[in-house]
Amino acid sequence: MLSKQTLKLTIPFILLFTLFILLAWELFYSKPSELPSALIGEEVPAFKLPDLYPSQPPLTQKTLTGQIMLLNVWATWCYACSLEHGMLMKIKNEYHVPIYSIDYKDNSQDALNWLQENGNPYEQTGADTKGDVAIDFGVYGTPETFVINAKGKIIYRHIGAIDQKVWDEVLYPLIRQHGEKK
Amino acid sequence: MKLLFWCISLILLVSTVNVYADNQDPYPFTSSVEADRFHALTREIRCVVCQNQNIADSNAPLANDLRDKVYQMVLAQQSNNEIKDYLVKRYGEFILLQPRFNKSTIALWLFPFVGIVTIFSILLRFMYRRR
Numbered sequence: 001m002l003s004k005q006t007l008k009l010t011i012p013f014i015l016l017f018t019l020f021i022l023l024a025w026e027l028f029y030s031k032p033s034e035l036p037s038a039l040i041g042e043e044v045p046a047f048k049l050p051d052l053y054p055s056q057p058p059l060t061q062k063t064l065t066g067q068i069m070l071l072n073v074w075a076t077w078c079y080a081c082s083l084e085h086g087m088l089m090k091i092k093n094e095y096h097v098p099i100y101s102i103d104y105k106d107n108s109q110d111a112l113n114w115l116q117e118n119g120n121p122y123e124q125t126g127a128d129t130k131g132d133v134a135i136d137f138g139v140y141g142t143p144e145t146f147v148i149n150a151k152g153k154i155i156y157r158h159i160g161a162i163d164q165k166v167w168d169e170v171l172y173p174l175i176r177q178h179g180e181k182k
Numbered sequence: 183m184k185l186l187f188w189c190i191s192l193i194l195l196v197s198t199v200n201v202y203a204d205n206q207d208p209y210p211f212t213s214s215v216e217a218d219r220f221h222a223l224t225r226e227i228r229c230v231v232c233q234n235q236n237i238a239d240s241n242a243p244l245a246n247d248l249r250d251k252v253y254q255m256v257l258a259q260q261s262n263n264e265i266k267d268y269l270v271k272r273y274g275e276f277i278l279l280q281p282r283f284n285k286s287t288i289a290l291w292l293f294p295f296v297g298i299v300t301i302f303s304i305l306l307r308f309m310y311r312r313r
Contacts, residue, residue, distance in 0.1 A: 035230060038274040105243070131247050138272035140230040140244055 037138055037146075037157040044071075044152050045136040049126030052103055052111055059100065059126030065152035068179045069098045070145055070171075072122070073134060075106040076114045078142040084161035088121035091167065097175055098123045104142050105131045147171065149178050209253045220256045223265060224249055228279050236279055 039045070044061045051058055064071060072088065074081040091097050101122040103111045108127050115125075128134055137146070147156040156174055158166060211217035224238035229245040237245040237252070248269070255265045269277050281287045 032233065035274060035276055038271055131244075135247060135251060136272060138274075140273070 034159050039138055039154045040157065042154055044148060044154060047133045047136055049102065049128055049133055052108055052125040052127045059124050061152065063124060064100060064148050065150065067098065067150050068175050069100060069148050071148055072099055072101040073104050073139050073142050073144045074101055075104045075142050076110045077106065080161045081143045084143055085118055087162050087164065087167060089119055092121045095172065101125045102128050102133060104128050104134050104139065147174055216256050219262065220253060223252055223262060226279050227269060228277050230273055230277060
């Protein structure tokens with residue numbers, strides 16, 4: 001049986017211990033550079049971007065509805081984007097999840113050449129040469145990938161390159177879960 | 183010879199004046215109220231890439247874009263609150279260096295006051311008991 005006195009003495013230690021755990025959590029496990037998107041659960045903002053291929057119709061928010069899909073923000077000058085390119089090709093060819101994309105602050109000709117050389121994983125690509133639409137999406141770095149459901153709502157945002165691990169553990173389960181509800 | 187020297191000096195002097203003229207504020211305003219508003223706003227908005235800088239000080243490309251956006255919105259006569267709402271809707275409350283008082287920040291704002299009151303009450307109890 002604990003006496004009142006010992007209880008009183010242990011409480012400060014318990015408080016201190018809790019504070020240390022919180023501190024350790026913030027120090028080692030939190031990722032302050034990965035900001036939560038303010039747009040989760042919101043509809044895709046209205047936008048209109050010319051297609052990277054000049055003969056194609058523009059990419060708008062209306063394109064991004066009807067099925068669960070990915071919206072990838074990339075650029076040819078972005079090194080991490082070239083790292084995830086192989087994975088995007090795999091998602092297109094093996095998992096058959098449509099990927100749309102925004103080419104962020106890029107030279108359109110460079111982007112066309114790049115897709116020509118390395119393969120094009122995207123259903124459609126909008127050219128955001130000035131970066132205005134990216135601001136509407138709250139983008140602050142490339143690559144970023146949004147998961148958009150059939151109703152055209154943003155359900156998730158991934159910051160950084162997609163690799164097999166991220167796909168298996170985060171994105172694909174999410175897509176399967178939301179895809180079934182359709 | 184001396185005349186030539188003076189001529190060259192004069193030309194150099196005039197050219198530096200020109201450089202100054204070219205180097206003027208990249209965000210020109212017609213009214214000082216708007217200019218002040220712009221400068222105050224850009225100091226309150228966080229650069230989300232380099233997180234402990236505001237967008238007035240940062241040279242990150244995204245900070246430049248956001249500064250341009252704020253500039254356009256100030257020129258379009260939008261109020262400070264409208265501009266902040268626009269940014270918060272896209273980037274979250276975190277983009278404001280001084281978070282606003284609302285549902286999600288209530289703990290942040292009230293904690294210091296609650297903390298001080300709690301600590302003082304504990305201290306007072308202690309002191310009275312000692313007597």
